[in-house]
Amino acid sequence: xxxxxxxxxxxxxxxxxxxxxxxxxxxxxxxxxxxxxxxxxxxxxxxxxxxxxxxxxxxxxxxxxxxxxxxxxxxxxxxxxxxxxxxxxxxxxxxxxxxxxxxxxxxxxxxxxxxxxxxxxxxxxxxxxxxxxxxxxxxxxxxxxxxxxxxxxxxxxxxxxxxxxxxxxxxxxxxxxxxxxxxxxxxxxxxxxxxxxxxxxxxxxxxxxxxxxxxxxxxxxxxxxxxxxxxxxxxxxxxxxxxxxxxxxxxxxxxxxxxxxxxxxxxxxxxxxxxxxxxxxxxxxxxxxxxxxxxxxxxxxxxxxxxxxxxxxxxxxxxxxxxxxxxxxxxxxxxxxxxxxxxxxxxxxxxxxxxxxxxxxxxxxxxxxxxxxxxxxxxxxxxxxxxxxxxxxxxxxxxxxxxxxxxxxxxxxxxxxxxxxxxx
Ligand SMILES: *Cc1c(COP(=O)(O)O)cnc(C)c1O
Numbered sequence: 001x002x003x004x005x006x007x008x009x010x011x012x013x014x015x016x017x018x019x020x021x022x023x024x025x026x027x028x029x030x031x032x033x034x035x036x037x038x039x040x041x042x043x044x045x046x047x048x049x050x051x052x053x054x055x056x057x058x059x060x061x062x063x064x065x066x067x068x069x070x071x072x073x074x075x076x077x078x079x080x081x082x083x084x085x086x087x088x089x090x091x092x093x094x095x096x097x098x099x100x101x102x103x104x105x106x107x108x109x110x111x112x113x114x115x116x117x118x119x120x121x122x123x124x125x126x127x128x129x130x131x132x133x134x135x136x137x138x139x140x141x142x143x144x145x146x147x148x149x150x151x152x153x154x155x156x157x158x159x160x161x162x163x164x165x166x167x168x169x170x171x172x173x174x175x176x177x178x179x180x181x182x183x184x185x186x187x188x189x190x191x192x193x194x195x196x197x198x199x200x201x202x203x204x205x206x207x208x209x210x211x212x213x214x215x216x217x218x219x220x221x222x223x224x225x226x227x228x229x230x231x232x233x234x235x236x237x238x239x240x241x242x243x244x245x246x247x248x249x250x251x252x253x254x255x256x257x258x259x260x261x262x263x264x265x266x267x268x269x270x271x272x273x274x275x276x277x278x279x280x281x282x283x284x285x286x287x288x289x290x291x292x293x294x295x296x297x298x299x300x301x302x303x304x305x306x307x308x309x310x311x312x313x314x315x316x317x318x319x320x321x322x323x324x325x326x327x328x329x330x331x332x333x334x335x336x337x338x339x340x341x342x343x344x345x346x347x348x349x350x351x352x353x354x355x356x357x358x359x360x361x362x363x364x365x366x367x368x369x370x371x372x373x374x375x376x377x378x379x380x381x382x383x384x385x386x387x388x389x390x391x392x393x394x395x396x397x398x399x400x401x402x403x404x405x406x407x408x409x410x411x412x413x414x415x416x417x418x419x420x421x422x423x424x
Pocket of ligand 1: 112113114115116118141142143144203208236237238239263264272273
């Protein structure tokens with residue numbers, strides 16, 4: 001079956017034909033391609049097309065798809081069985097690596113997804129502080145957790161419906177939403193309800209409404225206010241963890257949260273999440289403490305094998321300078337093409353993450369991001385795809401560069417993306 005046939009039948013059996021909304025290509029006005037194989041920098045579709053992939057499974061494929069070392073690690077683990085229902089040594093190895101790499105991670109609990117990680121971190125913060133209120137930032141996405149699906153960016157934003165149906169109003173009322181990079185709103189919030197806040201949860205570099213860069217001093221300000229009021233600071237580093245640096249944004253900025261949610265890269269392409277943080281707080285997680293959290297497949301040996309191998313490769317290769325060099329090649333080409341064509345553009349980049357806003361910069365918050373042209377993005381996406389380059393299928397998602405992108409891939413991608421902008 002080709003992609004069109006597969007999608008038609010999928011739409012009958014799976015809501016929207018997909019198991020995660022952004023995959024439907026709804027915001028770029030298309031129908032998705034189905035992938036039958038991924039290798040290195042490439043996706044191979046069920047239609048016989050080949051794409052240079054800058055979505056990278058939404059982040060995990062930092063070494064490219066189906067990397068031989070990760071595949072072999074999973075194969076070795078598979079020989080011993082797929083799930084034990086008891087602790088296994090690979091879980092300890094994973095905890096050691098996270099403890100070593102992530103500055104705040106004195107203790108770690110594994111989950112099966114980033115959503116479970118943020119959900120559990122929120123419950124833990126509430127259990128630890130005995131408070132109910134949560135503060136988040138507009139456009140930051142933290143998975144599909146009820147309390148956090150309030151102005152949640154990305155998938156939610158793409159479909160023009162930031163608040164999900166089915167989230168009780170009484171729950172949403174406990175979530176205060178602030179604009180990112182707004183020092184005044186932050187201070188006002190803390191002066192009014194500071195003592196009631198259980199946690200502030202944030203993507204330190206928001207990467208789910210395009211990419212936003214924290215302004216100088218903003219993360220530090222959040223840290224100071226949380227400490228002063230006894231609120232738990234949670235960094236959601238599901239994307240930025242092991243991506244901006246081995247220790248994520250907290251290593252890059254030197255700002256240490258109390259808790260941190262991880263996902264994507266730590267699974268090496270298998271379903272994994274984790275939350276970690278200060279011992280004093282983490283000791284409240286069951287069975288040690290009173291905050292319940294569990295998972296039949298948490299710490300699964302196959303997932304641990306893939307994740308552990310990825311983290312070992314990160315330690316051995318320290319890929320960040322090389323990733324940054326590669327991403328900058330694309331960002332420069334895109335920016336130059338738009339300037340030559342006279343199209344307003346803003347292309348924020350943080351190490352190997354970047355996004356393209358078709359508007360004048362700077363883009364400081366969700367409101368600015370929404371002001372970028374979706375119509376122009378839609379055309380840009382379509383001609384890039386036609387040229388064999390797969391970029392984020394939404395103006396509110398970001399692009400990822402991997403170690404598998406060769407100089408040849410980057411040359412070809414620059415050519416296609418430049419041509420796509422020329423044709424706008
Ligand atoms: C992807 C993502 C999540 C959710 O992770 P899942 O594994 O999809 O549940 C949470 N937070 C951020 C910042 C993400 O990008």
